[in-house]
Amino acid sequence: MAANFSSIPVLDYSQVSDPTRKSKFIAQLRHALINVGFLYLSNSPVAQRDIDALIDHIPRLFALPQEAKDKIRMANSPHFLGYSKLGAELTRGKTDHREQFDIATPHTCRWKPGDPDYLKLWGPSQWPDENMLPGFKDVMERYLAQVQALGYKFIGLLAEAFSLPSDALARFYDSDELMQHRGKIVKYPTPVDNAASDQGVGPHYDAGFLTFLLQASPHPGLQVQNLSGQWIDVPPIPGTFVVNIGKALEFATQGLARATSHRVLSPPKGSTPRYSVPFFQNISLNVRLADEVLQFPPDILKLKEQRGTASATDSVNFTEFDREPSGQVNLIGRVKSHPDVAEMHYPELFRQFFPQGLPAQGSAY
Numbered sequence: 001m002a003a004n005f006s007s008i009p010v011l012d013y014s015q016v017s018d019p020t021r022k023s024k025f026i027a028q029l030r031h032a033l034i035n036v037g038f039l040y041l042s043n044s045p046v047a048q049r050d051i052d053a054l055i056d057h058i059p060r061l062f063a064l065p066q067e068a069k070d071k072i073r074m075a076n077s078p079h080f081l082g083y084s085k086l087g088a089e090l091t092r093g094k095t096d097h098r099e100q101f102d103i104a105t106p107h108t109c110r111w112k113p114g115d116p117d118y119l120k121l122w123g124p125s126q127w128p129d130e131n132m133l134p135g136f137k138d139v140m141e142r143y144l145a146q147v148q149a150l151g152y153k154f155i156g157l158l159a160e161a162f163s164l165p166s167d168a169l170a171r172f173y174d175s176d177e178l179m180q181h182r183g184k185i186v187k188y189p190t191p192v193d194n195a196a197s198d199q200g201v202g203p204h205y206d207a208g209f210l211t212f213l214l215q216a217s218p219h220p221g222l223q224v225q226n227l228s229g230q231w232i233d234v235p236p237i238p239g240t241f242v243v244n245i246g247k248a249l250e251f252a253t254q255g256l257a258r259a260t261s262h263r264v265l266s267p268p269k270g271s272t273p274r275y276s277v278p279f280f281q282n283i284s285l286n287v288r289l290a291d292e293v294l295q296f297p298p299d300i301l302k303l304k305e306q307r308g309t310a311s312a313t314d315s316v317n318f319t320e321f322d323r324e325p326s327g328q329v330n331l332i333g334r335v336k337s338h339p340d341v342a343e344m345h346y347p348e349l350f351r352q353f354f355p356q357g358l359p360a361q362g363s364a365y
């Protein structure tokens with residue numbers, strides 16, 4: 001099997017509930033996980049009417065008056081949840097050209113004095129005033145709950161694709177009320193006339209287990225890097241999610257499930273803004289991946305050898321997974337991406353990663 005790829009496979013989730021077709025889905029999933037690291041998922045159980053209602057709210061969310069957005073800015077939140085204005089975020093030290101609201105599944109922060117700082121990473125979201133955007137909170141919470149449920153089911157299928165019992169990866173999660181997964185609503189505006197770069201978001205890997213991405217407008221722009229380093233387009237396909245693998249899952253599966261470098265180019269001048277809604281599935285903050293070694297059958301491990309290794313990429317790495325608890329790895333990633341939030345809430349880590357102080361760009365406020 002050729003290990004390189006020039007397009008992203010489309011998997012039909014309705015096959016999962018049909019005993020005569022499920023094995024086909026599992027075989028396609030195994031290929032996508034090992035050789036591509038990205039797939040489209042059609043016929044997911046997430047209600048299309050909720051997806052449509054969410055998409056409908058997005059332009060109005062970004063059209064809120066600037067004061068209403070600033071009121072819920074991310075710098076208010078030790079959980080890195082809330083609004084980031086244009087140019088506030090860095091990927092590998094370069095400014096991304098996007099505006100976003102980080103909104104996570106409901107959670108009460110567990111941190112108490114004496115606990116490691118990374119337990120502060122999860123906590124309540126900040127919401128725009130209900131009367132300014134009636135119904136938005138309700139639809140977003142419904143959406144996140146459904147994608148969360150899909151994520152847990154999908155991890156069971158992924159285990160099956162690697163010939164493991166379907167609950168083999170449950171050890172990476174705590175019980176539902178102790179977990180939090182993070183959603184985000186993103187706007188990529190068209191660049192200004194003399195824009196220095198077309199970086200919507202720079203090349204990176206996602207940090208967690210699985211990402212479920214809703215491309216919420218018809219714009220291309222998302223690209224993924226194949227094994228030889230070429231950028232492959234992942235254009236929106238209506239009625240699908242884009243699913244990809246994060247560094248934690250790559251580490252936990254000894255590289256069987258591939259985390260693939262990806263980026264987003266800004267929409268061309270004269271176009272309209274691109275919108276997307278990624279959902280990042282987390283693992284327990286306390287889990288140390290190096291302590292949780294899964295055993296895979298030799299025939300499955302052989303498929304990884306056949307794939308070969310990817311050429312070096314420019315992407316941000318999460319190398320600390322080999323020693324640190326997952327929460328610490330994630331906290332470091334968030335500090336590097338949002339230095340202004342870090343300066344406010346994690347001053348020691350901020351000084352460690354930004355000894356010269358806040359970078360001129362990338363400071364939200």
Ligand SMILES: O=C(O)CCC(=O)C(=O)O
Nearest residue numbers: 186206213222264276278
């Ligand atoms: O907006 C997109 O299509 C992808 C965004 C992304 O890769 C990310 O935020 O991690």
Ligand SMILES: [Fe+2]
Nearest residue numbers: 204205206262
């Ligand atoms: Fe990403």
